[in-house]
Amino acid sequence: MIRVRLTAQLRDYARGAREVDVESAADLRTMVSKLDQSYPGLGGRIVDDQGKIRPHVNVFVNSENSRELKNENTPLHDGDVVHILPSVSGG
Amino acid sequence: MTKNKGGICLLVGTKKGGFVFTSDSKRKEWRVSGPHLKGNEVYHMACDARNGAILASVVSGHWGPTVARSEDMGASWKESRAPPRFPKGTGLSVARLWQIKPAPEEEPGVVYAGVEPACLFKSKDWGKSWEVNEALMNHKTRKKWQPGGGGLCLHTIIVNGKRPGRMHVAISAVGTLRTDDHGESWRFQNKNVIVGDQPNKYPEYGTCVHKLAINPSTPDVIYQQNHTGVYRSDDAGEQWIDIRHNLPSRFGFPVAADANDPKRAYLAPLEGDFSRIPKDGHFAVWGTDNRGKEWFKLDTGLPEKSYYTVLRDGMVSDLEDPCGLYFGTTTGQLFSSRDHGNHWQRISDCLPPILSVNVSST
Numbered sequence: 001m002i003r004v005r006l007t008a009q010l011r012d013y014a015r016g017a018r019e020v021d022v023e024s025a026a027d028l029r030t031m032v033s034k035l036d037q038s039y040p041g042l043g044g045r046i047v048d049d050q051g052k053i054r055p056h057v058n059v060f061v062n063s064e065n066s067r068e069l070k071n072e073n074t075p076l077h078d079g080d081v082v083h084i085l086p087s088v089s090g091g
Numbered sequence: 092m093t094k095n096k097g098g099i100c101l102l103v104g105t106k107k108g109g110f111v112f113t114s115d116s117k118r119k120e121w122r123v124s125g126p127h128l129k130g131n132e133v134y135h136m137a138c139d140a141r142n143g144a145i146l147a148s149v150v151s152g153h154w155g156p157t158v159a160r161s162e163d164m165g166a167s168w169k170e171s172r173a174p175p176r177f178p179k180g181t182g183l184s185v186a187r188l189w190q191i192k193p194a195p196e197e198e199p200g201v202v203y204a205g206v207e208p209a210c211l212f213k214s215k216d217w218g219k220s221w222e223v224n225e226a227l228m229n230h231k232t233r234k235k236w237q238p239g240g241g242g243l244c245l246h247t248i249i250v251n252g253k254r255p256g257r258m259h260v261a262i263s264a265v266g267t268l269r270t271d272d273h274g275e276s277w278r279f280q281n282k283n284v285i286v287g288d289q290p291n292k293y294p295e296y297g298t299c300v301h302k303l304a305i306n307p308s309t310p311d312v313i314y315q316q317n318h319t320g321v322y323r324s325d326d327a328g329e330q331w332i333d334i335r336h337n338l339p340s341r342f343g344f345p346v347a348a349d350a351n352d353p354k355r356a357y358l359a360p361l362e363g364d365f366s367r368i369p370k371d372g373h374f375a376v377w378g379t380d381n382r383g384k385e386w387f388k389l390d391t392g393l394p395e396k397s398y399y400t401v402l403r404d405g406m407v408s409d410l411e412d413p414c415g416l417y418f419g420t421t422t423g424q425l426f427s428s429r430d431h432g433n434h435w436q437r438i439s440d441c442l443p444p445i446l447s448v449n450v451s452s453t
Contacts, residue, residue, distance in 0.1 A: 009153075009154065040172040040173070041157070041170055041174070044155065044157070044174060044176060045151075045154040045157075048184040048185075049176040049177040049178075049179070049183060049184035050177075050181075050182065050183075050184055052184075054153065056153045057154070086153040
């Protein structure tokens with residue numbers, strides 16, 4: 001089971017839930033795809049049309065930024081906690 | 092579904108959300124709601140005359156673009172469950188949504204949207220889900236398309252309305268294209284449109300169209316504000332005629348056509364490409380009542396001194412008689428005229444930077 005913690009702006013997609021579970025996913029790409037199946041529209045807010053994590057979105061696996069790992073190809077394991085957050089940018 | 096019957100609905104897209112102004116048919120007193128879709132850039136909004144729904148092109152700096160839809164005049168919004176997205180493997184990704192255009196009554200459920208990088212999307216379910224126009228996405232010249240200052244954007248969609256299957260789109264800095272087969276194929280229509288100091292001054296494509304406008308009753312007459320001039324076509328875009336004549340400048344962004352009189356059109360000229368402010372610090376709308384043979388200044392009620400700038404979707408005409416005109420500026424002023432530009436009234440002076448103004452009779 002992968003636990004996904006959603007930032008406030010994304011919770012409307014998950015009917016207000018702060019966190020949701022994904023049964024299993026080999027990597028972040030698969031996890032986003034499964035999230036989008038359960039919560040239509042959510043995936044497209046995290047990744048662009050070609051499946052790349054949006055430039056101003058940070059996805060942490062446990063405490064590590066996926067950009068320091070393998071981006072969308074970062075492998076996931078049972079028990080991982082994924083945080084999806086807006087980057088502190090724009091100013 | 093709520094409809095604001097018997098009045099005018101003015102939809103203002105800004106860098107900080109959308110605003111909805113409503114008035115009765117006198118167009119004198121306005122009520123405002125908003126900002127809607129806070130935290131987002133609302134590039135464009137359109138009221139679907141078929142059912143009263145409002146559609147909005149929304150871009151979040153963090154979460155990307157989507158289309159939002161309201162069935163209660165903005166009190167609540169729902170995002171598209173499958174927003175405009177390019178197919179995987181194309182290498183293309185929607186960066187921004189531009190104009191959104193509900194189709195005529197004869198095409199129930201159909202809505203069009205233009206995007207950056209330039210392409211057209213179509214919804215068949217009132218804006219809930221979207222599919223790409225493959226003919227434009229795979230156009231044989233696409234790799235040679237150059238972006239304009241606002242990006243490589245498809246910013247204008249005109250549905251002919253009288254000839255089924257005919258549409259025009261405008262792309263900066265590519266030019267104007269037309270389809271006569273519901274978007275199955277497209278051909279360029281830039282004949283006689285100059286591109287400036289280039290070896291080939293009249294290329295098939297590569298012209299910087301800024302905006303197109305039609306009178307719905309005469310849809311084959313098209314007015315064009317281009318980077319390099321002002322044009323009119325009398326044959327659905329086959330040929331363009333230079334109609335700059337006595338305008339103070341050939342440069343500007345918006346153009347609006349009068350819904351009552353096809354001989355009337357309106358512009359908001361700027362000094363020029365390298366000085367995008369009104370000439371002499373005096374903003375004015377310019378109008379013609381003889382299809383562009385002569386132009387006259389329409390500035391009664393506008394400030395004597397101002398550096399207003401109106402973007403390409405920032406000026407629009409309504410369908411009332413006499414025709415109403417509306418424009419919004421990048422510094423947040425919103426003006427209206429109830430008599431085709433002869434007198435102007437300030438509706439608001441303090442909005443966020445205005446990206447677009449659209450109007451609907453409801």
